[in-house]
Amino acid sequence: MQRLKQDLAEALREEELFWRQKCREEWLRAGDRNTKYFHNCVKGRRIQNRILMLMDDNDQEHFSEGAKGSLAVDFFQRAIH
Known part of the structure; x- marks a missing residue:
């Protein structure tokens, strides 16, 4: 059973x-051009x-x-000290 899992x-x-x-293949084929596909990929990654x-x-x-910015700054300042 373990082997099947x-x-x-x-x-x-x-x-x-x-x-x-x-x-990735589709990205390499179409993503480097200024296409709707490229912009949707960028928007999706940003989200x-x-x-x-x-x-x-x-x-x-x-x-x-x-x-969120203040919390991040405080966190890393405490981590340094």
Whole structure:
């Protein structure tokens, strides 16, 4: 049973890799031109990489860009000292 689970997990990883490579291939073919496809890819990556919320030391959520920036600066200043 354990071997079947490992085989399934490996097959799923390979399928995910296949689709990533397929997407990359399409990007290389069409993404370097100023196309609608290129702009949608950029917009999608921007949305995917966005930090929506940060939590402070008191477990309070902060959504505004200013608050998130302040939390990040405070965090890294404390890490340095």
